[in-house]
Amino acid sequence: MAGKLPGGSNTKLYGYNYLPGRGIGEGVRYINEEEAEWVRRIFKWYAEEELSLTKVANRLNSLGVINPSGNNRWARTTIYGILKQPAYIGQDLQVPDSTPLIIAKELFDSVQLMLRSRKQLSPRRMKREYLLRGHISCAQCGRHYIGQARVMGSKVYQYYFCLRAYNGDTPPKCHNRNWRVEELDTLVWAEVEKVLTNPELVFAELQKRTEESQGDMWVKELERVQRLIKNRKAQKERTYKAFYLTGDEETFKHDIATVEQDIKRLGAEASD
Template identity: 25%
Template sequence: MSNQQLCAVYARVSLDRQAESVEHQVTLLRELARSRNIGRIPDAFVYQDTGISATKHSLWTRPAMNRLIKDADEGKFQVVLFKGISRFARSTQEALDALDRLRSKGLRVISYEENYDSAKDSGNFTFTIHSAVAEYEAEKTAIRVRLGNKEKARQGLWTGIPPFGYKLKDRRLVIDQEEAEVVRKIFDLYVHEGYGTFRIAQMLNEQGCYPRSGKRWSRTTIGYVLKREAYKGWVVYNRKTQKRVRDYDSPIQGKKKWIRQLNPPEEWVIVKDSHQPIIDESTFEHAQEILNRRKVKETAPNVQHPLTGILFCKKCGEGMVCQKRSYKDKQYRYYICKTYHKYGRSYCDQANINADDLECGIAEKLEQCIQDQYDPLKIQQYVVYSSFDAKRLEKKLKEMNDKIGKLNKDNADLYFERENMNEEQYRYLTQRIREEMDNLLKKKRTLETERDLAQNDEAANKEILTHMEDFFIMDRSKTHEFRRFLHYFIDRIEIEDNKTYVQTAFSF
């Protein structure tokens, strides 16, 4: 194979495996490409994800992997190499999806540790086995780490990154005096001065006093500080468990997402007086009482506002959320920018929008769009055509299956007649049948794909037609029903000052 062929390398190392450096993986794969004469690896085609756990971070959310996929789609290289499938992905399904995507672009995929080469192994069986082993090993490692952390927590040791206000010494929390002063200030303002979380965040940001990450304080991060038992000298572990589950309600069916579940109290590990407190217990408990009281007072009814999830601020790009305000015994709803909601008007000056007026205006725009450009008769014709096309292809598939069945019978008959012919004649006839069978199976797969697409088109067109008809007769006062229709027909709405930009989900 020519050395002019361009190769890409994907390397990853998680936070707990820094000993196995990215540089080591890249050096190893360069030597592999050289020794096997696979091709050339330009520096621009080395993709590195450092400090990223394959168990906690989906393959599709890693920055370097996203760049590799984008460059692969643009045909910048012909081969992709990685040290092992465990460096690539810890989810069997994700690994197979990525492999299929790369191979669909005509790329050769090579894994050093498993000695896998897609140019030699045309199927996915070997890759699937190795991916499943990698996923199983990741699960075993996670269990071992969790059990080890539980034991450390029982000894009063801290198992993660120290909270703001502390540093670690021999896995025990030790007060960081400079940060601890900020923590004390937060509790003092909240408990004794009557400040809210939003006002505290705003004050600290204006003073240039930021968290360790360098990001701005928000009402969420201030609330998180106020709830942490570590500040009263406790170590609390295993209160919640983080799990990856398949999200079948997402636009990408079956995509995995992380959820945090509360464990039964008997599984919690709580060690009191494990380190020096920053806040006395009385002040901490007083803060919890205020948090709980305000939480009950501010909790809105369980209403899904029609535009949340598809409404965005065009100025800063953040989503917009809905809030309720009361004035003279009357309630008003407003959509407000998340940036303003978190950090204040100085960070985004998008004005609040009256929810009722905006929702009514969006509904009228959508209704007008449908009436002006949507032709129910035309889509009804599509439904009829899709149905006819699906039936036609189903008939062809039946004919194809009959041919395959006949060919299988011919092959069986030939086997029983093999003693009545010489070896060369038998080999020639069996080869002819095998080639014809391969050809028929290929045609069958093509027909099945076309049939499935036609059936999907038929179902989709019927669904659109039904939703269009129902849209004009729905009761907009039923919030959940109104929200469902808006989210079905609209992909995104952006607000800039008083201007509204609507991006529909369909080309009517």
């Protein structure tokens, strides 16, 4: 997908390539898939893993990803600029409908809410603790709960809000309740104390998670083996076709024997 833009200094944007046209308004901005994938990851890390701007930049630096300036040193200001860029949801401020979207509007809106919330709750503005931030999700829609403060008169009250319930501009709106921070923190801490004073509960939970993890590993391994078997069977068909076209019997016998041996071995792995 691509849109048309007039030429100028603002045509280059990380995640896109720009192809100038012959006349004004004929230039084309289209998605650069390699850069666009990093844009998607940046939004995902910030929204789903709740990494800070600095931690997102550090992760990109550790991976050696080239930044928009052409070097591999990312800064938090660069991450902030990407997260605030409306062109990624197709909303170019200069030329409407000129840029193909990379990010879903719902994700973009959630990130804007988180940016505003973190700015309000930054240590430079106020020092408040949200112990469960990043650890609780909505039972109705699955989105994260965020910490937010509300001022009522001369008092400040702290709440946990479901992202989708708080951000009413992004349908469908979730109607799950808000929680006073001290109320929910107290409930959760009571459960933590109960577990810490009962070693049997800790052991039972660890055993349960170990069994679930082993079960997941077995399923993934079985799926991997089944994919390999499917691949070898397709390879076997290609070997027959190659023999039909070339008549090279010696190569055919060798390749068929190798493929059939692989299929037999993988079948034994799948049945173990």
